[in-house]
Amino acid sequence: MKKFTLLLCMMSIGFFMKAQIQTPAPSPFSTLEQKVGLTDVTVKYSRPAMKGRKVFGDLVPFDAIWRTGANQNTTISFSDDVTVEGKELKAGTYAIFTRPSEAVWEVFFYTATDNWGTPQEWDASKVAATVKVETMDIPMPIESFTITIDDLYNNGATLGIMWENTYVGVDFIVPTVSKAMKSIEETMANKEDLTANDYFAAGSYYFAEGMNMQQAKEWVDKAVEMGDGSAYWMMRTQSLIYAKMGDKEAAIEAAKRSLAAAQAAGNQDYVKMNKDSLQEWAKM
Structure with missing residues (x-):
């Protein structure tokens, strides 16, 4: 009888637990x-x-x-x-x-x-x-x-x-500038360990923030140089830096390389951006 009562209690508890309304x-x-x-x-x-x-x-x-x-x-x-x-x-x-x-x-x-x-x-x-x-x-x-x-x-x-x-x-x-500059300075201090991505990240940040354009150019040029010619996003930024510095011919050449690499990769966004820039710079 005790076993039956215990079983009944357990079944009742299980029923009420399952019956909770959500x-x-x-x-x-x-x-x-x-x-x-x-x-x-x-x-x-x-x-x-x-x-x-x-x-x-x-x-x-x-x-x-x-x-x-x-x-x-x-x-x-x-x-x-x-x-x-x-x-x-x-x-x-x-x-x-x-x-x-x-x-x-x-x-x-x-x-x-x-x-x-x-x-x-x-x-x-x-x-x-x-x-x-x-x-x-x-x-x-x-x-x-x-x-x-x-x-x-x-x-x-x-x-x-x-x-x-x-x-x-x-x-x-937010304190992005101070944090980014600290990261760039610490990373760029280790010259022997730098990758193309390191150079590009530093150079593209300088470009985006309107900082030292000559330094941005040197870093992005180094990133492109270290690559295999397929990094259309790097060459795109390179072309924009050249244009910002007033070197239209170099900007056009970099944009053409970026366009070809973007077409090979099937990235239509970069294809359009490069074509738009080439059209704009041709009129300057």
Whole structure:
């Protein structure tokens, strides 16, 4: 009898464990990971939906601190020290709180990230940075609350917050130049170990940042010289450097070599870019 009762209990436990109901979360959790230059940026947040409701000025009151999402704190992490709208922000993780209004939002980067919603008592000493950004109208409704990292370039990006018909963008700058220069200097110091890719990475970065063009030319020339003639992307950059330095004939020759290599590799993007450049330079 005892064995039967034990078996019945185990079957009942198994039944209730299997019978657990799973339903969609009203505000699904989302993680956004983005490399900006050489800096890792991660945003974690929950995404409420409009569901026919009026959001800003109603569901989210104006001129009051908002959790900027739903559920637990919306957070952003930076792997390096950054500058946010001119304000310095140390590497680390911050809760994002906002104070929306019709024309301007205040955005707070708060060091305590363990709140569920807004803090019961707002502690100004935990505000690492506060910035103000103007709102922009969106022509189509955004049903789900959305955070983006947009307008990426080597040295920064824009943290975008959008919902309903409102968008705000917070610009931030990352320390790509200092990190890249340190990497280039350390790598280029070991001459005997350098590869074509090392020379190309250093030269193309100098070119992209508008730095020492003569040095960029020497490094990219060395990369092309070390190759077997198939690296159409290297010869493409080489042609652009020559053009930037005013050497049209050398630019055209490099573009022709890049075009031939791109055609052989079947890369139509580079085929088109080289043809466009050759057409442009022929008219100069």
